[in-house]
Amino acid sequence: MSEYSVPQESARVLRDKILGHPCHKDLPIAAQKYVDFVKFSGQDAQLFLMSAVIIEGVADPRLREVISNLVRHLHAFCRESRVTRPEFQAALKVLARAGQMTDDTRDEVLLLTDVLGSEALIDDITRVVERDTATVTAHMGDSIVHGFDEAAHAYLHGSIVDSETGKPISGAELDVWEAAPNGLYEQQDPDQPDMSLRGIFRTGEDGKYSLYCLRPTTYPIPDDGPAGDLLKLLDRHPMRAAHIHFMLKAPGYKTLVTELFDREDKYVNNDSMFAVKPSLIVDFVPRADDPKAQYTAQFTFRANES
Numbered sequence: 001m002s003e004y005s006v007p008q009e010s011a012r013v014l015r016d017k018i019l020g021h022p023c024h025k026d027l028p029i030a031a032q033k034y035v036d037f038v039k040f041s042g043q044d045a046q047l048f049l050m051s052a053v054i055i056e057g058v059a060d061p062r063l064r065e066v067i068s069n070l071v072r073h074l075h076a077f078c079r080e081s082r083v084t085r086p087e088f089q090a091a092l093k094v095l096a097r098a099g100q101m102t103d104d105t106r107d108e109v110l111l112l113t114d115v116l117g118s119e120a121l122i123d124d125i126t127r128v129v130e131r132d133t134a135t136v137t138a139h140m141g142d143s144i145v146h147g148f149d150e151a152a153h154a155y156l157h158g159s160i161v162d163s164e165t166g167k168p169i170s171g172a173e174l175d176v177w178e179a180a181p182n183g184l185y186e187q188q189d190p191d192q193p194d195m196s197l198r199g200i201f202r203t204g205e206d207g208k209y210s211l212y213c214l215r216p217t218t219y220p221i222p223d224d225g226p227a228g229d230l231l232k233l234l235d236r237h238p239m240r241a242a243h244i245h246f247m248l249k250a251p252g253y254k255t256l257v258t259e260l261f262d263r264e265d266k267y268v269n270n271d272s273m274f275a276v277k278p279s280l281i282v283d284f285v286p287r288a289d290d291p292k293a294q295y296t297a298q299f300t301f302r303a304n305e306s
Ligand SMILES: [Fe+2]
Pocket: 141, 142, 179, 243, 245
């Protein structure tokens, strides 16, 4: 008796066995037997056979799993949404345009995933899969077009510690960057000098850091491409919650990329990229007797050993 014709196995177990089986040339035949066995018909049988054929030559188990799921969900999405050919072609044009707009200074494809919340979700999944106890990650960055308010100055300080032991990490490097009050990062604003509102800071023996920065201001993501079109279509705003970007590096530790958000910002609960996590929100409190800053904020970064 073939392993694919054991009648006492449940349909689900048998299906998983076929899709999880190491690559071999008889997989489509086995799949057909399975279809016959569970009396699949029509689209279900077609989808199952198609999945079996697509992953037939794939030996890597992770790739088999991902591709099988992709095909299954793609078909389910098209069926459930009753996607027509003109709609499909329009969607392909959106993706193509996003790719064409992507260059060294702007990632429109990433922006599209951001406004649908995918990147924030993947951050969460990665954290669970990697059992990450470090500071929560957030976006690497985005391009912007124009901004608004005049920003106040702030004194930002805190520690960088080992996520497991809480031990201060000396010699850690904190790369910081933020947008100007006009909403522009320096590389996108010819009126700002090179490296404006950017800096690299290192912790001392005590693992502490401190720096002066601008209290961050909100700004809109670029809305002249497919991501902006999608937001308009959904009647959603393009504004980012006010934030400062950080990249943390330390010998023996994983690089950490994250953002800190201002609790009092208007968009802190309504970020167009869904990037705000509660543990990344900080309080900018009034600071007395400092001619260089009207506010201060404190944050402890936790890094994972590499
Ligand atoms: Fe940003």
